[in-house]
Amino acid sequence: MSEQPYVSHSDSWESTATIRNRPRRVIEDDNLRYYPMNRQPLCTHPVIVQLDQKVQDLILVQSLYKYINDIIIFETEIVNKTAREIAKGNFPFLFPFDCRYDAMSVVIDEDYHAYVAMNYMHQVQERTGIAPIELPSEIELSRAIPRALCTLAPQYQAGMELIAVAISENTVTAEVAAFSKDPSLKRSVKGLMVDHLADEGRHSIFWINLVKHYWANIDEEARIVIGGAIPGFIEAYLTNEIQMLFDHRLVESLDISEVLMEKIREDIPTSYPITKNHPMIANIRNFLKRSGLSQHEATRTGLSRYF
């Protein structure tokens, strides 16, 4: 694989980074929703459907809180852990300086995303008077990454971490797509997503370039070992456990009778099949192609069910 020289995105960052270019999103005074119904199956439950509209609204607001909380964890604990190490030259694999200061721009973006998310959450609380229920302290990646790393010998762990972060940074777009087309959502919520996506487009390319560079500079054995660990990571990443626990807690917070609660809880799916049609899989597949990992025979074979 021939390697293209790395081109810094710093110029485009100056002119397009949302921290530099976008005004704050302020909640509109309308009756639109805070969160897409499609993303919260609880709202389709026959019992919930019959309940007062306020209950559905409450579920959606709490779901937004969780989503925001997830973003904060993702940006500050997952992406920025790795991005900051790369930027400061503390990552076990040393990248060229251009990569490193671009990594610092990613750190800024991600911290800013976390800030924007927190700010919006604050606005929602002010406006709705709804306080968040206990929010998860982890996201799926908080477990999936360490789990993938611990299966590997120390010399391969950094590579796996890089690829795991790159994969997850490339799936954010699929997440956000669900919001953008929903006409029942508040403009500010959609705007939040659009703003985030505007930076993530740049990040996506950045991480792909980093992986390309890394992949080109390691030996075949390393590629085989790391490539072999990717399927396990993806599987752990796409689980539904934390969401399920949150949904249970959310149902318990509703002001409804125990019997109705039980009925709803019975109906929270424990998992969804991860097929190649899954929107996140489509993004992952795209990432594997663009980063060149799928050209690697052994890696591709291991991931064949997604192709």
Add this chain to the structure above:
Amino acid sequence: MKVLSIGFLGASTLATTILNMLYDLGHNVVVLAGSGRELVTAAEELGIQRHTAKDTHIAGLLDVIVVFPESVGKKLPKDGTLIKLSLSDVFVNTERHGGVVWRFCTNDQQTILAQGIYKFGDEICGANIVGGIEQLAADLLINSINNAAKTNGLWPDAVATALPPSWSTELNMARLSVWHKSNETVKEYSERGSIVHGFSDAAARYASRTALIDESNVITYRELYNRAVSISQEITEIYSEKGLSLNNETLIGVALPKSARLYATILGILGAGCAYVPFDITHPQERLRAIAADSKLDYIICDSNYDSGLFSDEGVQPLIIPEFRWSPDMSVNVSAFPSAELLLRDTSRLAVVIYTSGSTGKPKGVMLEHRNLLNLCEWYRHHVELTEESRPFQFSTIAFDASILDIFPTLLSGASLIIPSEADRHDFLRLDELVRTHEVTHAFLPPALLAALPDFVWPTLKHLVTGGDICDPDTISKWSASRKFHNIYGPTECTVLATTVLFSDSSYNRNIGKPISNTGCYILDEQFKPVSTGKEGELYIRGRGVGRGYNSEKNLTEERFLRDPFSGEPSTMIYKTGDIVKWRDDGNIEFIGRRDTQVKIRGFRVELGEIENAILDTRIFRHCAVVVDESKRIRAFVAKPYKGDADEETVKQALCQVLPEYMIPRFIIVLDELPSTDNGKINRNSLAGMDISKSLVTGDELTETENRLLEIWALVLNIDTNEIGKNDSFFDLGGHSLLVSRMILAVKNSFQGNATLARFMERPTIAALASLLTDSTLKKGAQISEAVYADMILNPSISPVGEENPFLRKPKAVLLTGANGFLGTYLLEQLLRNTNAVVYCLVRGSSQDEAEQKLALSLLNNRIDYRVDNKRIQLVVGDLEKPLLGLDISQFEKLSLELDAIYHNGAHVNHVYDYKYLFNANVRSTLDVLHLATHKKNKSVHYISTLSAASKFNEAGWLIEDGPAEIPPAFVNNGYNLTKWISEHLVWQAISRGIDATIVRPGNISGHSLTGLCQPDKNRILLVLKGSAQLGIAPAWDATFDLCPVDFLAKAIINCTLSDTRDTKVLHFHNPTPLDWTTYVMGLTRIGYEIQLVDPGLWRSRLLDIDESNALYNVVSFYLDENNEDIGDISSIEHSRTESTLQKVGMAYPKKDNALIDRNLSYLVDCGFLPLPRQPSTERSFVA
């Protein structure tokens, strides 16, 4: 950073793009009055309000208004701060550029906000340049607006006040977008006026050269000319003899075999100033007749072999031209064509009407004029280097437009046309011989023929032309090897061809090249905008080849022949091809497919040609055609394997490697040879309709529910219904977690049933989902479906309205449902007796009369003293199973204004049917009653439930006089009790919202206290009694037995519910005075029955043997359980509140003494319910 409010005035794509960008950035955008449709639609999609011209103050609310060039000059709001875009055509050192300037205008001051310049470079596609200029304009503006937002709305100082003078020419973006270098095809040819003239010139110049060579003749130009002239004279004479006018619209048919005479005749017709209509005599008669009828011919020129009666129905006369006698006197040019002078002046004269197959199957006649043919001839002669030395081959039938390409350019060049006979055309060896003998230099041969021809060596053939279908790569590489191999593309409507490309070995077979001389191609998107390179669009053709239209098909002509919107001249026409194509980087056009053969599979647009190419690329079969059948399934037909072991399976496996799953053909069928049409195209219609039943898998029959689900899935998954099998997993069809919720929501909106996510996920197929939805098995307790629990929730909108109604307990009007039922009639009686209210009686019936008779009969049967024509009885025809209680809106409205109280006593009493079946009558009716009770004014609702639906216990295990519990009723969890329990929940919630409602729970409603009159068939306990009597044994249940006479009950209900001092919302109406079940049953012995009390277990075991003759037969399942829930022990039913209410209204429970029991039992005997006892009783005297 400041959110700016930005107004837009524009109409272009650029305006729309920038609007969306600024909206995304978070600014407030407003589309101003006067903007174009596209911008307004974009704003609507974003949910932005459009401003009307009346909003004159709008400018004051906006930070800035962006004005696009197309709107300069439109009326603007006063005092607005404007940013105006201007685009200039700029030449820098003769190189063309697009100049972009955003001007900032306040009051009288204009400054430049941003400017940039876009270099055209060697870009060949105008749409690409426009895209680039628009991108630059957008970037410049967005950048400026970002800066302003950062500085809280401060705009930068002027960067320059004036632009160089070379920037003054306005850039016409519309014209630029349609420009393409490949369309620069203007070429002027020497003036010839008409085909007739061109041919006359050639005949004069090359008089003694050979013009035609057919099977038996070699004919010189002079001979051909003389013969043509004499035919045209003959035609003129015949027309004048018959008194028919011969004008420039006259059509004459030609139906002759391929021979020298055929071409002389065509020239003769043209020379007479007429147009010819070619008939291929080998075509089916049906088609020929259709063409004759459509073209309204007077004459068809044929030979003596031709069936002259063929067109008699169409009124077409055969005109038999005598055999040619090629006599020496033909050696000098005799005279001129009769209409030569006329034609010289009128190049728009009709020359030919050639029929093509329409998509409807009806042939349509394409009208081409002399000018069309001439441009083609001139271009072609130059393009393929036709000279008098050339020897072109005339393979195609004259009914196919390619024949025009052979005939006229040849005869205008002095070349010799080689004519195969019909027999030659179908015999490869004779073809080969002909081509070699006559040293053919040029030929048009269709792809299917080329693909089928053996490896002949034709060294003299310098120019081979093909087209009309896609060539497979094998054919291309074979035929392009030692000659120029031209691929031509074009509809007949544009005179044989519009574009062409020279194929070489490695050429892409869908490349159709560039436009020919004086021809242009527009590739437009659905909004009629030119697309940029690589983007798909529909091909529109302009230029000299565009014909006149369709003969006698005005509508179709208007549909396909359009005014050229990009040309300044109103008369210029373009032809809409219906073909989807795209520009390639090299300026050639790539054919993608027919607009009408594009199929959508699983939401993806599938191009059949792409699949064809993929199949050909596998190099397993040489030929292939992919079509969709009626059910939109992809069929691939393959023929001519490369190797012997090739079969369907190998193709399928190879395709799976290269194509996404949705593009894999459902059927792959191997044929010896692909069928072709007369024109040498692959006959795709016949393939699409071909019976391939041996490969078909018969689909399982779908139920109605499954069919409806199919529709929902297709919608949610955005795929076609026929792509979904009932056992396909939702997730295999492209579903994912987000779509699941959407689908379940859609299902809930159209089905009552129980389809929850978790259950669906267990087996995510249509079949399983349908069975979840229709599952009617009765489930107990925890298994009661979620849907039932959902029904328990009263719509939040139902709550008291307006002011309090003072007549709730002293009603002036009352609605009684189930008025003709057993209890209903007694309630009616009590309402009439104890109130002054008008009682509206809801009775089911197909008419007022029928309902009235029903009620009258019930009153009579139950010995009620009131008659149905009583003024206070108002009959209302309704139906509890129907929405709004079966009332029409006006009745509902009227009642809602009049009523003060509702006694909801009606229900569908059935202990066998399931909940779902009873839902409408028993639950939805309650919802409707509650709706009625809170509509317009407040009313009391007294809901008649049943003690078996009571569900709330105290710690001692007593059923208490309270609302329903969340766990299902204590007694029978059958469908009926569930409906009552759910209804109680609805009423209880209504009570909690402040509606004056009561839940009345009667126990065992027994016969009238004085007469024993009852309706035993509907009372299950009486069925136990009868069944036991029939068996001679009764179960010795240890229970306090209830007997609550209907007259007492009715009186108690009315008095208690109307009581002002009542302090309970729930009334338990059983009769708590002591009586054992056994005492009751043994009452039978007093009236002469032999009956023994036995252990309940023994009794139950006997039930297993009963047949239809036993009264318990139909309900036996309820008693096979040890826990008989029917005959509850009423000793543990709370009644203190009810009892004290009774005391307040001055009532007391009747005694359950032998007298009461006997009156009951005797009635049962008298009415024939119980069989006569074996021994006549001695104590029958107290029958009333």
